[in-house]
Amino acid sequence: MHPTIETVTTRIRARSKASREKYLGRIAEARAKGVKRGHLSCGNLAHGFAACSASEKEALIGTTLPNLGIVSAYNDMLSAHQPLKDYPEQIKAAVAGHATAQFAGGVPAMCDGVTQGQTGMELSLFSRDVIAMATAVSLSHDMFDAALMLGVCDKIVPGLLIGALSFGHLPTVFVPAGPMPSGLPNAEKSRIRQLYAEGKVGRKELLEAEAASYHAPGTCTFYGTANSNQMLMEVMGLHMPGAAFVNPGTPLRAALTAAAAKRVAGATALGNDYRPIGEMVDEKALVNAIVGLVATGGSTNHTIHLIAVAAAAGIKLEWQDFADISGVTPLLCRIYPNGQADVNHFQAAGGFGFLVRELLGAGLLHRDVKTLVGDGLEAYAQEPYLDGDQLRWRDAPAQSLDLDVLRPASNPFAPDGGIRVLGGNLGQSIIKVSAVKPTHRVIEAPAMVFTSQHAVQKAFKDGLLHKDVVVVVKGQGPRANGMPELHQLTPALGVLLDLGYKVALVTDGRMSGASGKVPAAIHLSPEAVADGPIARIRDGDIIRLDTETGELNVKAPDLATRKSDVPDTSAHEAGCGRELFAGFRALVGGAEHGAASFGWEGIV
Structure with a gap:
């Protein structure tokens, strides 16, 4: 391991000792109570499975087959979340006979692209905390042995993760939708935007360029907070390996979704491979997340979100941790807005598997972490593919296929990560x-x-x-x-x-x-x-x-x-729902503490 990475990890662990122990004690206590629905009264349980089929009811009465809770940010207005519509049925079909699955609840998903520069944008950051609370409400019925989080964009994934960590005894997998196919090249989009700012083209030309960029189901293809989210879930071991940047509506995307359901069903306390999310998201996993963020030139929003996520797991991150890690982590990617390529180009150049292998080889990522698929991060240096109708993994490309987009650690774009x-x-x-x-x-x-x-x-x-x-x-x-x-x-x-x-x-x-x-x-x-x-x-x-x-x-x-x-x-206190968030504005902590409204004692 690089000595700076070790030093930062050690000091995070030291400053978090008391709060982390308290958190781990809480999730151990929750696990010790066994299958939660086994403690429900007959009336409680009857309410919980009233809409299920006869076979599902029989399974839920017992305590040998796991029940999976699905929490989704689906809506059909936003391109990134529209593909999630069919995921619940795909998940249920994938685990049939081995587990049951119920749609536990939905969480809001607003788009910063739609609200940019508009009044609704003033709800955006607080929507993360609303999503965290909605996730907790969804899991509060004590019906579940594991959870699947379906979400993609800016505040949605951090909110889902914070909420999931409140139920840290549950194994949890994050299930993405993938990016839309590439549209108008980013260089051309930027050129039109700048011409519009100079008054040299009109709104008609600007809208045509934007519509050609954001044109299909799937995540926006630039490397903003949404795609940074997907990178973070992978490097923290909370995705199936290689799941982040597979396009929606493809056979490989469907296979990865089914595999995620099967894997989390096999990671419950009912089996012999228990992997609770609260143990997986530890100091090493969070340091890995920061390394991944700065190595890829990811969103600065995560200097806020990762602090809030860490606090939810009893861990104290500080901005200096980001700066110190960034100072020794080379920049290996050029993805728009830090370059002209989009995430599809990144994927084609070698993708996440290549990136992880390079960072592991440079001693910048902790190998010895617990992930969804095993002990160690090596599985995430692979990429998924279909062999007929069988999902398999293989080593990522040995060489970058485009050095303008993705480089080895020995030949980075810059010697540091830039944050x-x-x-x-x-x-x-x-x-x-x-x-x-x-x-x-x-x-x-x-x-x-x-x-x-x-x-x-x-x-x-x-x-x-x-x-x-x-x-x-x-x-x-x-x-x-x-x-x-x-x-x-x-x-x-x-x-x-x-x-x-x-x-x-x-x-x-x-x-x-x-x-x-x-x-x-x-x-x-x-x-x-x-x-x-x-x-x-x-x-x-x-x-x-x-x-x-x-x-x-x-x-x-x-x-x-x-x-x-x-x-x-005063002009920001009402209208567009802002009056409903007065309590958030009053309680929220500073940006350096994660801008959270929860006020975790001893953390923020």
């Missing part, structure tokens, strides 16, 4: 530099302060930003308005960068998987409405952002004594 922590008199923030050119990684320029991305866009259109500038967008943290993503800033700031200006973004909001070529200090904590120093920045203040030294400072000697200009958030 860094910035700190100084403005607090602490995250920046991803994997797509930022070295010439743009140190910026010192006057600030222009805004309280919304729409105000930034107007200033750009009015020509006010055509200069060296650090755009400061405050009042975008979780307590202020739910921490919406600020993707709509990317085209305008990219134009300014291309015109030769020194440009950076500083915000207490999020940019997520769309973090690109403009240096962006995001997730700044404390946030403005918590009286963070960002609330005391004034137009014209000189801000220095230095990704090499980790510095984020405003050159204002009187900063500490200035009166805070805290944004007025």
Whole structure:
């Protein structure tokens, strides 16, 4: 093992000792009670299987065959989740005669692509916690011996995982849908977006380009939070090996779904290969997740989500853990927005199996972890294929088939993963530099302060930003308005960068998987409405952002004594359901603690 990976793992384990032991004790107690439905009263059990067939009822009365609970984020509006419609019946058919399966419950699945720049985006981050709670409600009937989580996108998978960890004694498999086939090339999509930002093409041309990109059932093909989710589930051993990026509607996709059901049915406490998710998601698995994230240039959203997931398992992650791991993990992938290829190209170039083998060989991943399919991560260095109608696995390609997309650890795109922590008199923030050119990684320029991305866009259109500038967008943290993503800033700031200006973004909001070529200090904590120093920045203040030294400072000697200009958030309190989330805004922790509204004692 690389010594830094060992050091970070050891310190996570040390700081988490008491809380992790408490969590493991709780799931051990739940397991010791045996098959849960065996403790239900006759009336309880009758309610639980009233709609089942006679043979299913007979199986559920007994305690020898496992019953699987299916939790799904299916809806037919969102392309990523539309393929999940038929999964419950496929799962039931796959385990017939060996187990029973019931659809335990549905969870909401909202799309950041649909709500981007809209009011609904202010519910997005909190939807993760709603999904976690809905997952817990789905599993609360004590009818199940294992669970299958059907979900794909941004907040859905972290929410499902947090909810599943609340039932950590249950073996749990995550079952993805896969990416849609490739559409309009990403370079062309980016070109049209930038032309639209410059006013050189109209909405008609922009919509045509977007529709040609997002065009079929399946996950969006760029490497944002959704596809980063799928990578994380694999490297943590919670998928069937190679399941992440197989297209929906294919025989291989159906075979992997059936195999996931059979595997989790064989991992219950009723058999001799018990694999509870609460034991699998341990300190080593989480370090592996961070390694996978930074090696692939994944979404900065996971510097929030993984902290919240870890807390649900009694483990304390910190941003410095991400930075230290990133500092020794080479960047092995160039997938849009950190390159021009999409995840289908990544899969064709060698895919996840190639990536895992390279990271294992470089001593950057813990081998000795418990996964869904066995002890050790080597199985995830393989890829699935169909031999006739039989699902089998083989070693991933020995060489990358496209070095512009996927590289070996001996010849990386960059020596580090690109996620860094910035700190100084403005607090602490995250920046991803994997797509930022070295010439743009140190910026010192006057600030222009805004309280919304729409105000930034107007200033750009009015020509006010055509200069060296650090755009400061405050009042975008979780307590202020739910921490919406600020993707709509990317085209305008990219134009300014291309015109030769020194440009950076500083915000207490999020940019997520769309973090690109403009240096962006995001997730700044404390946030403005918590009286963070960002609330005391004034137009014209000189801000220095230095990704090499980790510095984020405003050159204002009187900063500490200035009166805070805290944004007025009253316009964000109602409408589009926001009034229902007032409690979330009041209870939510800071971004550096996972922006969670649960308040796990001793964790966040």
